[in-house]
Amino acid sequence: MSLDRRKQIIDAAAKSFALFGYKATTMDQIAKIAQVGKGTIYTFFANKEELFNEILQQVILEMKHIADRESAEQRPFHEKVFRILDQALEFRSRHELAMKLSQELRDVGTPMAKEALNRLESELLTYIEAQLQAAMDRSELEQGDPRIMSFIMYQLYRSLTTEWNKLYEPLDKDTIKETFYKYFMKGILRVTPYESKDE
Amino acid sequence: MSLDRRKQIIDAAAKSFALFGYKATTMDQIAKIAQVGKGTIYTFFANKEELFNEILQQVILEMKHIADRESAEQRPFHEKVFRILDQALEFRSRHELAMKLSQELRDVGTPMAKEALNRLESELLTYIEAQLQAAMDRSELEQGDPRIMSFIMYQLYRSLTTEWNKLYEPLDKDTIKETFYKYFMKGILRVTPYESKDE
DNA sequence: AACTGACCGAAATAAAAATTCAGTCATTTA
DNA sequence: TAAATGACTGAATTTTTATTTCGGTCAGTT
Numbered sequence: 186m187s188l189d190r191r192k193q194i195i196d197a198a199a200k201s202f203a204l205f206g207y208k209a210t211t212m213d214q215i216a217k218i219a220q221v222g223k224g225t226i227y228t229f230f231a232n233k234e235e236l237f238n239e240i241l242q243q244v245i246l247e248m249k250h251i252a253d254r255e256s257a258e259q260r261p262f263h264e265k266v267f268r269i270l271d272q273a274l275e276f277r278s279r280h281e282l283a284m285k286l287s288q289e290l291r292d293v294g295t296p297m298a299k300e301a302l303n304r305l306e307s308e309l310l311t312y313i314e315a316q317l318q319a320a321m322d323r324s325e326l327e328q329g330d331p332r333i334m335s336f337i338m339y340q341l342y343r344s345l346t347t348e349w350n351k352l353y354e355p356l357d358k359d360t361i362k363e364t365f366y367k368y369f370m371k372g373i374l375r376v377t378p379y380e381s382k383d384e
Numbered sequence: 385m386s387l388d389r390r391k392q393i394i395d396a397a398a399k400s401f402a403l404f405g406y407k408a409t410t411m412d413q414i415a416k417i418a419q420v421g422k423g424t425i426y427t428f429f430a431n432k433e434e435l436f437n438e439i440l441q442q443v444i445l446e447m448k449h450i451a452d453r454e455s456a457e458q459r460p461f462h463e464k465v466f467r468i469l470d471q472a473l474e475f476r477s478r479h480e481l482a483m484k485l486s487q488e489l490r491d492v493g494t495p496m497a498k499e500a501l502n503r504l505e506s507e508l509l510t511y512i513e514a515q516l517q518a519a520m521d522r523s524e525l526e527q528g529d530p531r532i533m534s535f536i537m538y539q540l541y542r543s544l545t546t547e548w549n550k551l552y553e554p555l556d557k558d559t560i561k562e563t564f565y566k567y568f569m570k571g572i573l574r575v576t577p578y579e580s581k582d583e
Numbered sequence: 584a585a586c587t588g589a590c591c592g593a594a595a596t597a598a599a600a601a602t603t604c605a606g607t608c609a610t611t612t613a
Numbered sequence: 614t615a616a617a618t619g620a621c622t623g624a625a626t627t628t629t630t631a632t633t634t635c636g637g638t639c640a641g642t643t
Contacts (some may be wrong), residue, residue, distance in 0.1 A: 190586095211635060213588095222587035224638080233636065307551070329566070332552070333559075337567055340543035344536060352506070353531070360532075367528070368536055389617095410604060412619095421618035423607080432605065 191229050193219040199240045203281035206289040207237060207297045234297065241301050244283065245308050248276055252312055262325050266316065267365055270342040273309050310335050341365060390428050392418040398439045402480035405488035406436060406496045433496065440500050443482065444507050447475055451511055461524050465515065466564055469541040472508050509534050540564060 197219035201210040212233060216223040230236040252269050260268070277283045283305065290298040313335035320326045326334075345361045356364070396418035400409040411432060415422040429435040451468050459467070476482045482504065489497040512534035519525045525533075544560045555563070 212637080213635075216588090223636090224587055225585085227637070228585080310551075327566075333555070333563055334567070336548060336551075337540065337543060337563070340539065340547060341536065344539035344543075348539060349535060352509075352535070356532070364532055364536070368533070411606080412604075415619090422605090423618055424616085426606070427616080 190219075190221060190225060193221060194226055194229060194236070195239060197221075198236050199243070199282070202237060202240055203285055206285045206293075206295070207301070208289065208293060208295045237297065237301070240282070241304065244280065245305065247280075248273060248305070248308065249312065251276055252309075256316060262320050263366060266313065266338060267342075267362060269313065269316070270339065274342070274346060277305065306339075310339055313338060341368070389418075389420060389424060392420060393425055393428060393435070394438060396420075397435050398442070398481070401436060401439055402484055405484045405492075405494070406500070407488065407492060407494045436496065436500070439481070440503065443479065444504065446479075447472060447504070447507070448511065450475055451508075455515060461519050462565060465512065465537060466541075466561060468512065468515070469538065473541070473545060476504065505538075509538055512537060540567070 194215065198210070198215050201215055201218060204210075205214075212223055212226060215236075216226055219226075226236065230239065251272050255269050255272055256265055258265065258268075277287075283302070286298040286301055289295050290302060310332075314331045317326060317331040317334050317338075321328060321331065342361075342365060345356060345364060349356060393414065397409070397414045400414055400417060403409075404413075411422055411425060414435075415425055418425075425435065429438065450471050454468050454471055455464055457464065457467075476486075482501070485497040485500055488494050489501060509531075513530045516525060516530040516533050516537075520527060520530065541564060544555060544563060548555060
């Protein structure tokens with residue numbers, strides 16, 4: 186019963202945050218959708234922020250599952266990293282909540298939205314960092330600071346997808362993939378199982 | 385005399401834009417500093433924007449001179465590119481006008497400030513692009529799209545300097561230099577005159 | 584004891600009033 | 614009489630005031 190109510194509230198909150206964003210979601214709104222008195226919400230969550238973090242945590246787990254599935258695949262390492270980045274950004278641009286938060290940050294600048302997106306980014310960086318460390322332990326990668334490496338990988342991928350489009354026409358996926366490999370992986374990979382096109 | 389007045393106006397405007405930014409600089413202010421009637425300004429410049437662009441053009445030229453000086457130096461190519469990026473960002477973080485415009489964009493979001501900074505960035509990208517094209521012609525570089533290359537170089541450098549500092553403690557200059565080389569140049573340089581530290 | 588929703592006031596938003604400033608143009612100056 | 618000026622205008626911004634919204638509480642209900 187208590188658990189049931191908790192779930193009702195979380196589901197209602199998730200729905201509302203995804204639909205209206207952080208700011209435009211009111212506690213009254215959540216209570217109404219959950220068919221629960223507003224006060225009841227405060228039995229389970231200290232405040233709006235805590236409730237939101239519960240939802241966010243679920244999203245982070247969801248993202249990690251996707252990445253885990255990818256890194257379990259039997260593929261060359263650089264291919265895996267590329268695909269994790271690809272799926273992560275894809276995830277963010279498909280998931281309603283992430284979408285809504287980006288829009289909210291852009292349009293209204295809600296600090297909570299910014300923090301949430303930073304958290305998502307930070308989790309991704311930590312994930313990639315661990316992957317790189319593991320690859321280094323397996324000697325698939327040159328030694329180096331995995332934090333710097335993951336950061337650069339993320340920034341490079343982001344540059345080629347999001348940032349590039351602010352100045353020029355979008356690059357097609359093959360070009361991005363090729364460029365990502367050519368200008369980055371080639372420089373740090375110890376073994377190079379990828380075929381260079383020219384010469 | 386006419387030329388004298390024009391110069392007076394430009395100098396006054398440059399001073400005021402650098403001191404107060406675009407928005408907070410008034411035409412009355414400029415006229416007062418230039419010791420000229422406000423109407424006189426409109427004899428030389430159609431409007432505030434045109435006057436501002438005149439100043440901006442001077443700044444762009446200034447930046448190009450610095451870059452030209454750098455690329456005239458007798459240094460390995462990757463070293464030159466690194467130093468041009470370094471000086472360009474340094475320039476932007478030292479030049480009063482550029483500084484003020486960044487602040488204005490951050491605090492008030494003046495569209496004109498944004499446009500001006502984009503213009504500065506765009507000019508830098510074009511400059512690097514030309515340098516890369518020239519290096520490719522001299523066979524110092526692998527063939528590739530110089531626009532993508534310049535964009536990535538810029539983004540990589542920016543990531544290591546500006547963006548990194550938003551999440552972590554700043555990297556020291558040697559680390560940045562080494563990383564810039566290790567993770568990027570190594571991947572596209574045909575000849576590698578740089579000594580790798582490890583192994 | 585678990586739950587509820589009317590209620591509170593801080594904070595956000597909207598409306599109204601006051602001010603600023605780019606650009607014009609009739610007047611002055613040399 | 615051409616060049617220079619600065620008082621003037623109204624659109625846009627800023628400041629002030631009025632109104633509404635909403636997170637959180639708690640007295641009352643089930």
